[in-house]
Amino acid sequence: MNSIFFKVITYGTSDYEASVALRQEVLRTPLGLVFSPEELEKEAHHIHLVGFSDNKLIATASLVPEQSACKMRQVAVHSCMQGQGIGSKLVDFCESYAIEKGYQSIHCHAREYAVPFYTKKGYVPEGEYFMEVNIPHLHMRKVLSTL
Numbered sequence: 714m715n716s717i718f719f720k721v722i723t724y725g726t727s728d729y730e731a732s733v734a735l736r737q738e739v740l741r742t743p744l745g746l747v748f749s750p751e752e753l754e755k756e757a758h759h760i761h762l763v764g765f766s767d768n769k770l771i772a773t774a775s776l777v778p779e780q781s782a783c784k785m786r787q788v789a790v791h792s793c794m795q796g797q798g799i800g801s802k803l804v805d806f807c808e809s810y811a812i813e814k815g816y817q818s819i820h821c822h823a824r825e826y827a828v829p830f831y832t833k834k835g836y837v838p839e840g841e842y843f844m845e846v847n848i849p850h851l852h853m854r855k856v857l858s859t860l
C-alpha cells in the first residue's frame with residue numbers, strides 16, 4: 714500500500730467537494746439516499762479530516778465541536794481501500810486532533826456493521842440501537858486520554 718497522509722481541509726474547497734463525493738458513494742448511495750443542500754450547509758461549522766493516497770482523497774471523517782466532547786461522523790474509506798488499516802489511522806487522526814483541541818471524549822452514531830470496528834478502537838456503547846438513515850445505529854463513546 715502507498716503511504717497515506719491525513720490533513721484537515723476547509724469547507725467549500727475542492728478537497729471538501731471530493732470528500733462529499735466519497736461519502737455519497739460509500740455512505741449514501743448504498744442506502745438510496747443523497748445529501749440535501751441543507752445538510753451540507755450545516756457542515757460549514759464542522760471540522761473535516763481526510764486521508765490522501767497518490768494525491769487521491771480516499772478517506773474522510775468530520776468532527777462536530779460540542780462543549781467538552783465532539784461528535785465524529787461521516788467516517789468513510791474508499792471501497793477499494795477498506796480493510797487495510799486506513800479507517801483505523803483516520804480515527805487515530807481524529808482523536809489526536811480532538812486531544813490537541815482539549816476535547817475530553819469523542820462520540821459517534823455507529824452503523825451496526827461498523828460497531829466491531831469502533832469497539833476495536835476503544836469505543837463503548839451508550840444505550841440501545843436506534844434507527845438513523847433507515848438502518849440500526851449504536852451510540853458509542855471513547856474517553857480521550859492526554860497521557
Ligand SMILES: CC(C)(COP(=O)(O)OP(=O)(O)OC[C@H]1O[C@@H](n2cnc3c(N)ncnc32)[C@H](O)[C@@H]1OP(=O)(O)O)[C@@H](O)C(=O)NCCC(=O)NCCS
Pocket residue numbers: 739740787788789790791794795796797798799800801802822823824826827828829830833
Ligand atoms: C468502517 C470503515 C470506516 C473501517 O475502515 P477500514 O479501513 O475498512 O478498517 P481497518 O482496516 O482500519 O480496520 C481496523 C480493524 O477493524 C476491523 N474492522 C473494520 N471494519 C469492520 C467491520 N465492519 N466488522 C468487523 N471488523 C471490522 C478490521 O478487521 C481491523 O481489525 P484488526 O485491527 O484486528 O486487523 C470502512 O470499512 C468503511 O468506510 N465502511 C463503509 C462506511 C461505514 O460503514 N462507515 C462507518 C459509518 S458509522
